[in-house]
Amino acid sequence: MREWFRVFGWNKERVLFLFHRITGWILTFFIVGHVIFVHEVVYGRGTWNSLLLLDSSILGKILLIIVTASLIFHGINGVRIMLIETGVLLTKPKEQEYPYTVWLTGKRHQIYVLAMGIIGIALTILAGLVILV
Numbered sequence: 277m278r279e280w281f282r283v284f285g286w287n288k289e290r291v292l293f294l295f296h297r298i299t300g301w302i303l304t305f306f307i308v309g310h311v312i313f314v315h316e317v318v319y320g321r322g323t324w325n326s327l328l329l330l331d332s333s334i335l336g337k338i339l340l341i342i343v344t345a346s347l348i349f350h351g352i353n354g355v356r357i358m359l360i361e362t363g364v365l366l367t368k369p370k371e372q373e374y375p376y377t378v379w380l381t382g383k384r385h386q387i388y389v390l391a392m393g394i395i396g397i398a399l400t401i402l403a404g405l406v407i408l409v
Contacts, residue, residue: 292389296357299346302342303346337408340407348403352395352396366385367384
């Protein structure tokens with residue numbers, strides 16, 4: 277697991293892989309926490325209301341923004357991975373010549389990663405405004 281966080285010398289693909297793993301864990305913890313949170317309704321109105329106070333606090337809103345940003349990134353990056361797996365974002369194969377070119381420098385992949393960043397940031401800002409208001 278220590279290898280996940282050794283980012284020096286990594287390319288963009290490895291960094292996106294790291295963030296995909298981290299956001300996956302964040303979403304997993306959120307789903308488990310959400311199930312526990314909803315289950316607390318069986319203990320009565322007082323317990324439920326105290327949990328809603330946590331949810332409406334500034335800490336709760338910050339955690340919700342983190343979960344929302346994780347969900348947006350994880351989804352958009354998942355689409356990128358599917359497009360790579362189906363060959364849409366890959367460059368056409370050609371004869372190998374030294375120095376070898378990496379397919380990550382392909383125009384389609386670069387454009388998608390840029391669009392992924394712009395759309396992800398815009399959606400996260402929009403979600404943050406909705407959550408905080």
